[in-house]
Amino acid sequence: MKDYRFLLIVFIFLISETSCKIETDKNIDVEKVKQEMADRKFKRLTDAQIVQGAYDKAVELRKSALKDLKLDTLLCGKTDFSALSAKEKIFIEKIEVSCEENPFRDSKGKQVWEAYHYNIQNGLPLKDNIQKLEDGELVYSFPFSFEKSENDSIIHQLGLLNIWINKKELIRNL
Numbered sequence: 001m002k003d004y005r006f007l008l009i010v011f012i013f014l015i016s017e018t019s020c021k022i023e024t025d026k027n028i029d030v031e032k033v034k035q036e037m038a039d040r041k042f043k044r045l046t047d048a049q050i051v052q053g054a055y056d057k058a059v060e061l062r063k064s065a066l067k068d069l070k071l072d073t074l075l076c077g078k079t080d081f082s083a084l085s086a087k088e089k090i091f092i093e094k095i096e097v098s099c100e101e102n103p104f105r106d107s108k109g110k111q112v113w114e115a116y117h118y119n120i121q122n123g124l125p126l127k128d129n130i131q132k133l134e135d136g137e138l139v140y141s142f143p144f145s146f147e148k149s150e151n152d153s154i155i156h157q158l159g160l161l162n163i164w165i166n167k168k169e170l171i172r173n174l
Contacts, residue, residue, distance in 0.1 A: 053174045054165045055130040058140030071144040093164040138165040
């Protein structure tokens with residue numbers, strides 16, 4: 001009887017040992033673990049560094065998004081920019097074209113819109129910029145003008161390519 005108990009105990013022990021997988025270096029992707037640890041490190045960045053990084057990244061994204069497009073073919077409200085790769089799209093929360101029919105909706109964005117109109121009315125140059133909106137979002141605006149036909153006349157109209165930057169991904173990559 002004692003032999004059966006001993007065999008049963010040995011059998012249970014062997015099954016438990018073989019069924020539990022023991023983690024070894026062979027089972028762990030060391031490079032992936034190192035990368036995850038590096039991604040989780042705290043980074044101390046100033047607002048100026050974040051804004052400058054967002055501006056630099058947005059300029060890259062704009063160039064990539066407009067690579068195969070002409071500015072005068074952009075439509076108001078357009079949000080599909082297929083030229084962007086998946087790696088680039090992770091930096092974008094939203095992208096769209098604003099114009100008279102589809103302007104900014106928040107007060108800071110309206111101020112940006114009005115500033116561009118002021119520059120046009122006073123013959124000042126239009127330059128791209130980045131703004132921190134009321135809710136902390138970073139939006140890059142790239143101004144362009146396009147022609148619009150109304151009542152048998154051609155009107156030059158202001159358009160803005162707006163790119164909302166994903167701050168979390170931006171900070172990870174700074």
